[in-house]
Amino acid sequence: MLMDDDRISTGQAMALVINAILGVSLTILPRDVAKTAGPDCWILVILGGVFAFIAALIIAAVITRFNGKTFTEYTSFVLGRPAGFLAGALYAFYFVLVCAVVLRNFAEVMKNFVLETTPREFVIITLLLLSFYLIRHGLEPMVRFMVINFPIWFITAIVALILTLNKVDFSELLPSFRTPPDKILFGSVSAAISMAGFEVLMVAGQGLKTTRHVYKIAAVSIGIVTAFYIYLVVIVVSMLGVDETRRLLWPTFAVLRSITVPGGVLERIEAPIIIVWVIMVFTTLSAYYFSATITFANLFKAKEFKIFAPLLFPWIYFLSMMPQNVLELENWLKFAGNLAVVFGLIIPFILLIAGSVKARWGKSK
Amino acid sequence: MGKIFDTLFHRRKTEIFYERDMAPDRSRKLYKDIDENIRIFNEYLADCDDLISREFVVGNPGGPKHRMALFNIDGLVDKRLVHEEIMKSLMLFARQVPLEYSVGDKFFQLVKDGLLTVAEVREIDNFGEAVLAVLSGDTALFIDKLDRGLILNTRGWEKRSVQEPATEAVIRGPREGFTETYRVNVALVRRRIKDPNLKVQTIRLGRHTRTDVGVLYIKGIANPSIVEEVLKRLNSIDTSGVLESGYIEQMIEDNWLSFFPQFRRTERPDVAAASLMEGNVLIICDNTPFALIAPTTFYSLFQSPEDYYERWYIASLIRILRMTAAFLAATAPALYVAMISFHPGMLPTDLALSIGATREGVPFTTTVEALIMMLALEVLREAGIRLPGPIGQTIGIVGGLVVGEAAVRAGIVSPIMVILIAINAISSFAIPNFSLAVAFRLLAFIFLFLASVAGLYGLILGYLGLTIHLVTLKSFGSNYLSPLVSFKMKKAWDIFVRPPLPSIKERPDYTKPLDRERMRDLRQDQEGRGGDENADGRR
Amino acid sequence: MKLKKIFLITVAVLSVFYTIGCWDMVDIDKRFFVGNIGVDRAEDGEQMLVTFTFPIVRKIAGGQGGGQGGGGGSTIVVISTVTDSIHAAARQAAMRLSRRLFFEHTRVILIGEELARDGIEEVVNFLERNTEINRRGRVIVVRGKAKDALTIKNEIEVLLALYIANIFENRDICARFIETDVDEFMKQVHSMNGNVLLPRLTPGKTDVKIGGAAVIKKYKLVGWLEENETLGANFVLGEISGADIMIDIPGYKYPVVFTVTHNKAAMELLEAGDYPKFRVKLEVKGEIVETPEQIQLAPEMLKIIEKMLEDRINHMVLASIRKLQEEYQVDLLGFGEYLSKYKPDVWEEYKKDWENIFPDAEINVETKVKIRGIGASK
Incomplete structure (x- = not known):
């Protein structure tokens, strides 16, 4: 479990959440939303942000309520020991699954855009090894790592998207508000899924220095991510057009492929930018890998959480190698997304309700 | 630890x-x-x-x-x-x-x-x-x-007089450097800080050498826990001899597996004094002009004393230049290999073709070519250091001009590679701290290896690994990458820009100083009083 | 202990890395930089004749004796192969080549006329699925065979691909062709169901000319727009930053030459009956660069010239619209797109049968010309 000095501040927690959210989902989000809502895709992102924010608020409420307790402690307190243990195990498996899906998606992108003949295994194992090296140092060093790399990919992403500005045609986002509301509603759930990542704080919440600002963390991090996503979706769709966005597997990178760098220093910049994107994937992976590890450690009340990292390693690897191809991977992604709704919204909600009921009941008794 | x-x-x-x-x-x-x-x-x-x-x-x-x-x-x-x-x-x-x-x-x-x-x-x-x-x-x-x-006390032996330090030459700034005599060195610091709070604690290290080692700090600024830690670690040294501060450095550093120096070493009393006032602890060792400064951070190793003597625009520009140089020193060959052998699509078409043309007929792969040139350069550098001055220059000419030119003419290496390795070498010389420069040269080899395995992806793996290492590295309890580790933008600014002196109001965080305030801004009071007459005298 | 462990790990990692090898490493001098891809219908009428050109690096680079070599033979290698797919063609060509074909610097994709008439789906799909081809490359339809365009003896530029691709840079002074790149082409072809305008290339003996446009309807080439018609179409597309328009003034031998520097086009739906009624409003700004020597320009004179120019542009634009409406019956100037974006309700009604409705749509053109400069003399 976490050492006493292994605690993170509010700002660091924001970095953790943002890094956990932004990763592979940004590569496919434009396609997803363009598919369901066409030119209204940006509305989906906003609504998705709202949903994600509500989910984050619920999680924040849970964390505040069970201030300082580990995940397993409070689930078994609220749901009883067996159910709590089960919930913990489910969460851990969910985190492992997300790790695998993230890794595989990453490997597919690398295979397509950067390293055509390098085997996926190599790409996956190297990144997973590095992630292992990072998380065994503990929560605080991991978040410090995220903070340090934050400006690098953030600035790169913004610059890359600014470079596209001379090619965008915002009329592609017309006509507005013509998608039926039910479609918008369903679509925004899928957009909200791409903002999954806040649930990391459910288990990492025990490492917070103070739980006073959890709501602030939720607001700021989800806000930043939503803004980033809106920007991304608007740029991608207005550059490629709705129809082309729908067809491409990774529309975000297709946009990068048509950027020219002023001054002609580089002919094509998708390779270097995808390389910077590796940092984002890496932080997402590490956040989930760490969460899985710490959840297991809590479950078995281990003194050192580190020992679970190597134990999970092969599982993540094999899971990530299971999908046959990209299309199957898509299904896995969807599955993981649906799980995100369960683990990011439904279970925290149950915990919150059950917790407050129990508290009231305990009081009246 | x-x-x-x-x-x-x-x-x-x-x-x-x-x-x-x-x-x-x-x-x-x-x-x-x-x-x-x-x-x-x-x-x-x-x-x-x-x-x-x-x-x-x-x-x-x-x-x-x-x-x-x-x-x-x-x-x-x-x-x-x-x-x-x-x-x-x-x-x-x-x-x-x-x-x-x-x-x-x-x-x-x-x-x-x-x-x-x-x-x-x-x-x-x-x-x-x-x-x-x-x-x-x-x-x-x-x-x-x-x-x-x-x-x-009748000590008096033949000793070198106070001279200009060879490794930390400056254009502007004092020309005095530490010598091999402990007392002289302490005195040089004392002359700069005439404060009873400047404490000197001397211990003797080495069973045979009995070397005087002084721990200097300013009471009231330096954090006592750091001073204590330094003394504790020094006292734990039990070795036959301490001939140079390098011995001490390697014995008490936090991570002896790291490439990176966890002490800043200096030959200059003014640097020593400046760091003392930032809350650092200074370790002066007898028989060597090199004093150690602890704790240290990655970014402070990029600083040269001149940074604070020159106007801040120039100093900032030079600081950014050094960072760029460090980047090139570590990655130039690796980046080149990644671009040439893995992602030639990145290069502008004309450039790709002309590089391709220069490589026509070169028998080796780019990686081997780079490796040959880098090794040749390391050998040349080593040979140059050992030889006496006049012959050393000959080595430079023979090695650099004759061999380089001949190798190109013979078609063993491509001319662009020669240019690249030259840039790489020169960049590594632009890093003020020698130990850090060596670390970056070593990294260049590692990065080259990684790039030759997986191109840019290998490079980014190397970068991630390096960052993880640096993030977890500590120097006497301070984060090595401080101040970048927290969201304090104001402090982080100091890495790339040397702020104007009046705006550096606080001591840096990493030393955890007892007294944070470096400067009280009196000018604001003046502004209130002085009003208009001063208006255009000031920015 | 620790040192030993670290040493062992390092050795293990290093050896594993190196024994499994460096998969993607192909040195720059082991690649051929394909500049052009030409796609034609093969002689048998079934398969495709795919042509690649790439430079001989040794010859084009100035240094090391390459200079003299330049005179000896062509600096460009042209290699053709007959297959069913472009990707397979690259692999087939590998049997005849010492180095790897490399497409990241491909600038030009030429489609032969015959193939274009049969349909360009294969090219579209290849371009979309492939991640190597530059998305800023040019897609051009060749009048005749694409291979003919690639075998010209060009002396202007060392690289044929750069020569062809850089012609498009002149678009801002001579808007008599369509400018598009792979990116734009993909976007249009997918959003407009395979209807798209592509630039047209006419091969000569030592040079090529890019002028006019190929009209692609449902992935098939149905005909051409000539240069003047393309200019007219470009007015509607609002993409002109340089084009010369000449008007004859009765009684003078030489015409008045007007250069368009700015052009703005706005569509407007006037009526939405059985057939829609559009008005295209053009705002053209420019300078007079030549006049007959005898004419002295005066404000009233300019008014007259403006009027004449307006008539001329109206006429030109209408001609190209008519041609698209009547001869090709395909909406390539964005009328449907305009409806779908700005008049979605109207569009709902027309959407299904737009192909048949468009040819009968009534389209007016209204041009406003403003002469902003007259050069250095009156």
């Missing part, structure tokens, strides 16, 4: 050291009998032909005579002092001493307080101290019938 120490020191402590038994013992007290003292002292320093021992008699003609013995080491003492201020005083002036003072303790007191015209006189009662003092260049004086001796 503790683990490393255990592995480093613990096992050795359990062994029995024969040397220690030979070492002078403080528990061995002096005798009243001077003959006995002389015998034992000579026994300690038997077979040391550089020992000078002199016995003589002091006393006024009518009064009692006192036998005295004087010991020092030839070459370590200032002969003039011994002749004029000790021998002469004792032999001539002692005759005029009134009779009542010339017996026993009283005489001893008189010799100590009134006769010896040497600045530093110390009383001792054991052989251990006496031997050590004599070996350090002092003179020991034994007097008959007294179980105490006097240590007279």
